[in-house]
Amino acid sequence: MPQQQYDVIVVGAGCAGPAAARKAAQLGLKTLLLEKALVPGEKNVSGTCLNGAALIDPDLHYLLSGPVEREIRSMRTYHLTPERTSVFHEIPAEGILLLSIRRDHFDSWHTEQARAAGSEVRLGTSVVDILMEGGFVRGVVTDRGEQLRSRVVIDAGGVNSLVGRRAGLIPKRSGTDMILYVTAAVHLGRRRIDRRFGDAIEYYLGPNLQHKTWPWIFPKRDVVTLGTGGYMDGELLGEGRPSLEGYMHNFMSQPLVAAKLEGGRVVAWGLHLEFDHTLERTAGDGLILTGEAGGFVAPFLGQGMPESFFTGIYAAEAAAKAIAAGDLSRSALEPPYRERIDGNTFIQSFHYVAAQNKASILAKSDAEIASLMQNVALGGGFITNAVHTKWMQGAAEEDLGPVKEAYDLMSFLGPYR
Incomplete structure (x- = not known):
């Protein structure tokens, strides 16, 4: 040929x-x-x-001319425990935070x-x-x-x-150089998504739902996508830990999550593997x-x-x-x-923040991370718009300085450092 x-x-x-x-x-x-x-x-x-x-x-x-499913203007974080479900913060953004596709x-x-x-x-x-x-x-x-x-x-x-x-x-890589996620797409229809999620993405923390990361639900027009997983160290799938399917099952079967997904049907499953640094x-x-x-x-x-x-x-x-x-x-x-x-x-701003936090996160247990994240949400929301404004300023001015200032403003991330 x-x-x-x-x-x-x-x-x-x-x-x-x-x-x-x-x-x-x-x-x-x-x-x-x-x-x-x-x-x-x-x-x-x-x-x-x-x-x-x-x-x-x-x-x-x-890219702004591409097909967008939903404008995301806020972020919710939930802390799930066997005893109760607590919504511990919702962070609104000034303007559009993300475009869901x-x-x-x-x-x-x-x-x-x-x-x-x-x-x-x-x-x-x-x-x-x-x-x-x-x-x-x-x-x-x-x-x-x-x-x-x-x-x-x-x-x-x-x-x-x-x-x-x-x-x-x-x-070839393994361990904390890699993160493995199991993902799913659930068809709910636009009306259900409008009522249950609106314009917010959602993050969750709880026992046996994730490993040093946080499960999420992202709404689109008539489908929501879910994901959970963690760093591929010895603990992710170690003794006494769920399988990858088990993490997702635990997540989807939580009463709050199950209620949000009621009436929906799973239309896709996936596994996603990523390097954790360049x-x-x-x-x-x-x-x-x-x-x-x-x-x-x-x-x-x-x-x-x-x-x-x-x-x-x-x-x-x-x-x-x-x-x-x-x-x-x-x-x-x-x-x-x-x-x-x-x-x-x-690019540099995101990698700066990730590098600042990764080592400390990996040194903590999932329970400690969940506790810290609760303190994050309870104590940090009032400065979120200031952080977001500085982050956007840095991107617009091509200057990493405001991004570092934004990170320093996030005093509620102090325990991670």
């Missing part, structure tokens, strides 16, 4: 892939976007909200934006190997036996991407890792979609510069890529 030549091949049409393909095509590069599913995002029940602070960035303004709808729309920009798109096509020559990644091999050559491959295939693993950039190497010769493939995610804070959008765009820019210079080595690809990432206030 004849080989086909491209400037850039992007593998994966989740969040990072279409962003990369769209940008590469806009920069005049002959681009191909490959996705193994026939419908992008059809099996993805994670990654359910666009962060309002990230959308301030002009690079992401085009359905990944099957949004990823399909996003893929069409890449096609409209000039990228070729092939759905239902899996990558089964990479083409290597002289230590450089020179393209991919598909499940149809095609050898597709490119100057640069952009890997947007997620945490278990074959491309990054075959190239030796994605290592990989040391995010590029190789002829290859750039984006989104979750590169560990650009802050799962401790439930954050990853904006990082994927940004890194997809930045990878395309780095590829264009390297191609123009005629140097496709890692030394030509990675510096401009990481310079853009390091200069992104939104």
Whole structure:
């Protein structure tokens, strides 16, 4: 079968892939976007909200034209115990906090934006190997036996991407480097969701519901998504702990949660695995890792979609510069890529806060975390709008200073430090 030549091949049409393909095509590069599913995002029940602070960035303004399910304007936190259920805080935001989306709808729309920009798109096509020559990644091999050559491959295939693993950039990981979630989507209908959830996302804490994280429910138009899980250390699935399905069963069977889900039906289940920090190497010769493939995610804070959008765009820019210079080595690809990432206030702010808290969280038991979170909600809500305002200010001004001030304002997080 004849080989086909491209400037850039992007593998994966989740969040990072279409962003990369769209940008590469806009920069005049002959681009191909490959996705193994026939419908992008059809099996993805994670990654359910666009962060309002990230959308301030002009690079992401085009995403505001995408299909949005619900505007999120507040956050509720519940503390569940065998004796009682206590609502210990609701935090309203000034303006829109998040935009709730359905990944099957949004990823399909996003893929069409890449096609409209000039990228070729092939759905239902899996990558089964990479083409290597002289230590450089020179393209991919598909499940149809095609050898597709490119100057640069952009890997947007997620945490278990074959491309990054075959190239030796994605290592085997376990323990506290990884977070594993079990997720579900429940169809309730718009009227029930309006009555029971309104414009709020919800977080929960309680025994045997999670492990050093917090379960959530995110409302959409007629579906809510749920998730729980934790760090993959010895305790997550250790002796006396629930199975992953058990964590979700415990969560959904809590009286408060069961009442909110009454009359609904589960329409999807999923497992989602994430790195907890960025990989040391995010590029190789002829290859750039984006989104979750590169560990650009802050799962401790439930954050990853904006990082994927940004890194997809930045990878395309780095590829264009390297191609123009005629140097496709890692030394030509990675510096401009990481310079853009390091200069992104939104990415740096989330990773700053996550890094400040992770070690302390891992040192505490789930019961201690639940107790601390109750104190957080009871004592900290009155300054939340001040924190949110400074966070948005930092994003708008591309200055990490206000973000650090916002973090310092959150005195109720003191016990975590």
